[in-house]
Amino acid sequence: MTAIARREEQLWSRCAGCASLLYRKRLRRNLDVCPECGEHARLGAPERLRQLVDPGSLRPLSDLLPEADPIDFVDVLPYPHRLTAARASTGLAEAVVCATATIGGHPVAMAVMDFRFLGGSLGCAVGELITRTAERALDDRIPLVLVTASGGARMQEGALSLMQMATVSQAIAALREAGLLTVSVLTDPTYGGVAASFATNTDLVLAESGARMGFAGPRVIRQVTGRALPEGFQTADFLLRHGQVDMVVQRRSLRGRLVALLAAARAGRAARVGHPPVPRQEPSSRRERLADDDAALARPAEPPPSTAGQTPAVRDAWDTVRMARHPARPTTLDYLDSVFDGFVELHGDRLGGDCPAIVGGVARLAGRHVMVIGHQKGHTTAELVARNFGMASPAGHRKALRLMRVAARLGLPVVTLVDTPGADPGVSAEEQGQAAAIAENILTLTVLPTPVLAVITGEGGSGGALALAVADRVLMLENAVYSVISPEGCAAILWPDRSAAPQAARALRLTAPDLCRLGVVDEVVPEPSAAAHGDPAETAHRLRAALLANLLPLLDVPPAMLVRLRRQRFRRFGTTRGVNRAGVR
Numbered sequence: 001m002t003a004i005a006r007r008e009e010q011l012w013s014r015c016a017g018c019a020s021l022l023y024r025k026r027l028r029r030n031l032d033v034c035p036e037c038g039e040h041a042r043l044g045a046p047e048r049l050r051q052l053v054d055p056g057s058l059r060p061l062s063d064l065l066p067e068a069d070p071i072d073f074v075d076v077l078p079y080p081h082r083l084t085a086a087r088a089s090t091g092l093a094e095a096v097v098c099a100t101a102t103i104g105g106h107p108v109a110m111a112v113m114d115f116r117f118l119g120g121s122l123g124c125a126v127g128e129l130i131t132r133t134a135e136r137a138l139d140d141r142i143p144l145v146l147v148t149a150s151g152g153a154r155m156q157e158g159a160l161s162l163m164q165m166a167t168v169s170q171a172i173a174a175l176r177e178a179g180l181l182t183v184s185v186l187t188d189p190t191y192g193g194v195a196a197s198f199a200t201n202t203d204l205v206l207a208e209s210g211a212r213m214g215f216a217g218p219r220v221i222r223q224v225t226g227r228a229l230p231e232g233f234q235t236a237d238f239l240l241r242h243g244q245v246d247m248v249v250q251r252r253s254l255r256g257r258l259v260a261l262l263a264a265a266r267a268g269r270a271a272r273v274g275h276p277p278v279p280r281q282e283p284s285s286r287r288e289r290l291a292d293d294d295a296a297l298a299r300p301a302e303p304p305p306s307t308a309g310q311t312p313a314v315r316d317a318w319d320t321v322r323m324a325r326h327p328a329r330p331t332t333l334d335y336l337d338s339v340f341d342g343f344v345e346l347h348g349d350r351l352g353g354d355c356p357a358i359v360g361g362v363a364r365l366a367g368r369h370v371m372v373i374g375h376q377k378g379h380t381t382a383e384l385v386a387r388n389f390g391m392a393s394p395a396g397h398r399k400a401l402r403l404m405r406v407a408a409r410l411g412l413p414v415v416t417l418v419d420t421p422g423a424d425p426g427v428s429a430e431e432q433g434q435a436a437a438i439a440e441n442i443l444t445l446t447v448l449p450t451p452v453l454a455v456i457t458g459e460g461g462s463g464g465a466l467a468l469a470v471a472d473r474v475l476m477l478e479n480a481v482y483s484v485i486s487p488e489g490c491a492a493i494l495w496p497d498r499s500a501a502p503q504a505a506r507a508l509r510l511t512a513p514d515l516c517r518l519g520v521v522d523e524v525v526p527e528p529s530a531a532a533h534g535d536p537a538e539t540a541h542r543l544r545a546a547l548l549a550n551l552l553p554l555l556d557v558p559p560a561m562l563v564r565l566r567r568q569r570f571r572r573f574g575t576t577r578g579v580n581r582a583g584v585r
């Protein structure tokens with residue numbers, strides 16, 4: 001190759017996605033994402049760190065380890081020769097670079113894998129370096145961020161490589177026990193032993209756009225099954241659809257997403273150790289909103305939240321049912337936009353599905369970080385169909401469960417918004433264990449060591465509603481309903497025919513004032529005279545005030561006390577006397 005040709009090669013590179021010839025400097029400015037087709041080129045660990053951490057904050061951790069060739073492995077070359085060559089070509093000591101740094105001002109410990117070094121393979125040294133990084137996170141009480149890129153365990157170190165999966169996993173478990181956030185960022189490719197351990201057993205899993213992750217590689221699967229693989233198999237979008245990752249993130253958004261998640265975890269931790277964080281400076285419109293919130297807290301909401309016995313304008317129960325189901329009634333995503341700020345949606349049950357009927361993620365309520373989980377319906381037929389009419393599958397209930405547990409670990413309060421005709425009654429839901437999925441949520445909520453505040457915003461349909469509504473405080477919008485069965489279902493069973501639904505609605509005592517009297521609901525959130533669908537903005541305003549008024553006192557209660565009181569709350573429904581007692585509270 002001539003000197004000119006070599007120089008040309010350094011200036012230009014060819015996109016692996018669309019084969020465009022790209023000017024290198026331009027490509028690097030674009031974070032190594034092809035401006036033509038969006039292909040995310042692979043990054044070495046040093047460049048990845050440069051893109052993610054705050055400038056000047058990087059403090060590399062020692063990568064000095066004794067030379068290791070534990071099983072004297074030789075293929076066509078002795079293993080030490082391969083190590084030497086990898087070091088020479090990458091300038092790295094091993095296939096991972098570990099450091100402490102800040103990201104958006106939040107301190108983290110980081111381990112970033114480099115695929116160029118023997119395929120990012122997990123050997124004893126890589127396992128040791130990542131484990132030390134996790135231990136550093138534990139010592140410093142800071143989150144751990146892992147960026148994975150690996151073909152799997154390192155063959156040249158035999159079963160000792162396999163053991164690294166356990167070594168690193170137990171270090172992650174220690175962070176989990178300590179309530180410190182762990183995040184992995186899957187980059188292309190992440191396979192085998194890395195995929196089956198620390199790439200996926202962290203609290204949150206983000207996949208970079210275009211990344212592929214799996215246990216077995218596509219070549220192996222094709223050989224074993226003898227079949228062609230579906231389009232997009234094991235890609236980030238495939239993983240999202242199958243519940244394996246919280247989100248798919250474009251490289252240019254990755255840092256921002258990490259900042260938002262780290263901020264939530266930091267707030268949870270600060271709240272738990274008894275130092276509530278000062279709300280971060282908000283843009284001016286948000287600041288006004290905060291002022292609104294303070295005002296709403298200072299004065300009783302107007303009109304004052306009605307309590308048991310104070311029925312607002314008496315409306316027929318059947319009319320209320322129709323209001324609760326009104327297609328223009330605000331949905332959970334509407335409230336996430338109008339009541340909360342900075343929602344970062346988290347997806348997937350990690351078992352095989354991501355149910356669109358349940359949405360969840362971290363958000364801020366007047367500057368305070370919370371985990372919000374709610375049923376999602378829709379306004380148009382297309383939206384309703386896409387969301388399965390707000391009827392959650394077992395995957396939806398398991399996603400909610402996962403997020404509740406993450407919230408508890410990180411010290412974030414849980415706010416649930418309940419609006420479902422009921423859990424998905426389909427065949428596949430039964431095959432996947434709908435009953436057990438609901439049951440596990442209910443049980444977990446009775447002992448969840450973090451504040452839980454539930455709001456029935458529309459339809460509170462049966463077990464599917466309760467799966468999100470075992471809470472310290474249960475609020476209900478004035479025109480919502482909450483019932484053991486739909487009026488139509490009840491009429492079909494107990495009346496001569498379904499046309500008796502209005503009578504059934506009255507008999508079931510499913511309105512907010514009735515349920516307040518029965519002690520099932522603690523507080524009715526009044527809707528404006530035009531109802532929630534007629535005045536969504538005012539409804540959001542009142543809901544925010546009610547959420548804050550009910551959440552803030554819970555933040556001061558120690559978790560063990562919260563759980564005890566929550567269990568007492570649900571214990572009192574055991575007898576008629578208990579219900580009566582509840583009725584006069």
Ligand SMILES: [Zn+2]
Nearest residue numbers: 015018034037
């Ligand atoms: Zn391209």
